Amino acid sequence: MLTLGILGSGSGSNMQAILDAITVGTLQAKIAIVLSDNPKALILKRAASHGIPHAVIDCEGHKNKFPDYVQIETAEKLKQAGVDLVCLAGFMRLVKAPLLDAFPSKILNIHPSLLPAFPGVAAWAQAVEAKAKETGVTVHVVDSGMDTGPVILQEKLDILPDETADALHKRIQVIEHRIYPLAISQYAHSLNL
Numbered sequence: 001m002l003t004l005g006i007l008g009s010g011s012g013s014n015m016q017a018i019l020d021a022i023t024v025g026t027l028q029a030k031i032a033i034v035l036s037d038n039p040k041a042l043i044l045k046r047a048a049s050h051g052i053p054h055a056v057i058d059c060e061g062h063k064n065k066f067p068d069y070v071q072i073e074t075a076e077k078l079k080q081a082g083v084d085l086v087c088l089a090g091f092m093r094l095v096k097a098p099l100l101d102a103f104p105s106k107i108l109n110i111h112p113s114l115l116p117a118f119p120g121v122a123a124w125a126q127a128v129e130a131k132a133k134e135t136g137v138t139v140h141v142v143d144s145g146m147d148t149g150p151v152i153l154q155e156k157l158d159i160l161p162d163e164t165a166d167a168l169h170k171r172i173q174v175i176e177h178r179i180y181p182l183a184i185s186q187y188a189h190s191l192n193l
């Protein structure tokens, strides 16, 4: 059985979508562990309410950095839980060598734009500010860059005239919740996981 580990910093709606896809059987997997660098994140409460093992990644006061030794600890927690594929779902720190080397080509991310356009934070707001006509959602394999790894699945979305960043983000999230479980399933099959 495909065993997932989820890393998130925020609301965890993508984690919920993955769980829902598992429940209805469109994704054959289990979530073995949910980890968050934000002790107050809703993603941890969601995990608790579903009885999924969860823990805080303690970055010891580092605001944005993901220190190497913390990445090693994170990799150990994921391995102990038997994880074969790691899914970033709104995880706000850059993953580097210690964690990437522990899970080579086995860390995925979902990003709210049509990469390579608008990498980085609040990509939906970047798209509105740039007066772009379209944006979308990308699921990709994580490498050491910021939102740069090989693309697994993308879906395009037209930006409506005068659409606010918040409204656009809501429509983007509907797509995210549909395509992330699908991309995980496709990618896992392609690797025989």
Ligand code: GRF
Pocket: 008, 009, 010, 011, 012, 013, 014, 015, 089, 090, 091, 110, 111, 112, 173, 176
């Ligand atoms: C999503 O928009 C995702 O694309 C981005 O961060 C957001 C996380 O949302 N990387 P959630 O925590 O899954 O609700």
